[in-house]
Amino acid sequence: MNLKSCELQSPRTDLLLAEALRRLVPTDLWRYPYQQDLVDLLAEEYAVPPECVALSAGSNTALGTVVDALAVPAGRLIVQDPVFESWLHFASLRSVPVSRCRGVETEGRVPRTTVEAFEAALSSGPPGVAAITNPGNPLGDLVPIDTVRRLARVAEDNGHILVIDDCYGAFAGTEHLSLLGEHGNVLVIRSLSKSWGLAGARLAATFGSASLIDYLQRFRMDSPVSAPTLAIAAHLAGRLTELRQVWHEVAEMRDWFVDQVRVVRPSWVALPSTTNFATFLTEGPGGGDRAAAALAVRGIRVRSVEDMEGLSGCVRISMAGRDAMERVLDGLAAGEDNGAGEP
Numbered sequence: 001m002n003l004k005s006c007e008l009q010s011p012r013t014d015l016l017l018a019e020a021l022r023r024l025v026p027t028d029l030w031r032y033p034y035q036q037d038l039v040d041l042l043a044e045e046y047a048v049p050p051e052c053v054a055l056s057a058g059s060n061t062a063l064g065t066v067v068d069a070l071a072v073p074a075g076r077l078i079v080q081d082p083v084f085e086s087w088l089h090f091a092s093l094r095s096v097p098v099s100r101c102r103g104v105e106t107e108g109r110v111p112r113t114t115v116e117a118f119e120a121a122l123s124s125g126p127p128g129v130a131a132i133t134n135p136g137n138p139l140g141d142l143v144p145i146d147t148v149r150r151l152a153r154v155a156e157d158n159g160h161i162l163v164i165d166d167c168y169g170a171f172a173g174t175e176h177l178s179l180l181g182e183h184g185n186v187l188v189i190r191s192l193s194k195s196w197g198l199a200g201a202r203l204a205a206t207f208g209s210a211s212l213i214d215y216l217q218r219f220r221m222d223s224p225v226s227a228p229t230l231a232i233a234a235h236l237a238g239r240l241t242e243l244r245q246v247w248h249e250v251a252e253m254r255d256w257f258v259d260q261v262r263v264v265r266p267s268w269v270a271l272p273s274t275t276n277f278a279t280f281l282t283e284g285p286g287g288g289d290r291a292a293a294a295l296a297v298r299g300i301r302v303r304s305v306e307d308m309e310g311l312s313g314c315v316r317i318s319m320a321g322r323d324a325m326e327r328v329l330d331g332l333a334a335g336e337d338n339g340a341g342e343p
Helices: 011-022 036-046 058-074 085-093 116-122 145-157 210-217 227-237 240-264 287-297 322-333
Strands: 053-056 077-080 098-101 104-107 110-113 129-133 161-165 186-191 204-207 277-281 314-318
Touching: 011 227, 011 240, 036 053, 036 227, 053 058, 053 210, 058 077, 058 085, 058 129, 058 161, 058 186, 058 204, 058 210, 077 085, 077 116, 085 098, 098 116, 116 129, 116 145, 129 145, 145 161, 204 210, 227 240, 240 277, 240 322, 287 314, 287 322
Parallel strands: 077 098, 077 129, 129 161, 161 186
Antiparallel strands: 053 204, 104 110, 186 204, 277 314
């Protein structure tokens, strides 16, 4: 059971996807993809012009295109740590210097997000591409929109492109797209892999000014998007009311699971999350690794984030259905990680 990758695991989503699959026809396989219909649907849903939307085969492709198209010529990438590993991967491939800004501080022993170092980097040095994930991963907390608006203004004043990785935004109800009408230097990347249950189909949408989107499109980041993926996504675009209910149910499951973990592991601290995962501070250094290893023995994959700065002793668990989460609780209650003691 994979609770490591933050996929959208929900019985209601399974029904929506099964319905979409039944509607596929042979032409969805033998014809070349036509993207404009889905672009138009997304533009209408998010109240932006169609020319301000670009599709890609998952956010990974979008991030790589941003590095190639914008960070390579600028010669600088600024990231808020912790950062999605793909930013560093693509920057390394292209030999783009990376300024990594500490994005986690501890209050007592509990980590939380801070943008102080990131904002300072935006205020100094040569122009470049600056990337922040909001809601954050693996903390799961949300930087307020007024703070993000301030970052966009500072970035614009200093010649930076600000890229907001909005991968978990659907679960948090983010308002990042409102910045597009205020700042021409902002790109918002929203993964539909997470929020629409299309991790296997691979789909993301990038939003920005018409000029930025036009430039990114020259790098053909939309080419890998398949016709079946487009057909399934177009069907789901007409079922957003149901998807929003799924997102609400995921949040309810997360909050229920956190409450149950407090019972079986009272020494663990749940970090505030607005996403489809919960991250816990365990007993101390090594606790995240031990918890992940103990659950792996039971066939449950979760993510230890011990290797990330400021997150020693932390483990991230993504949400699924009730039966799956009860399996996790049974594993945690068994106390087999040799670091928690008995519940």
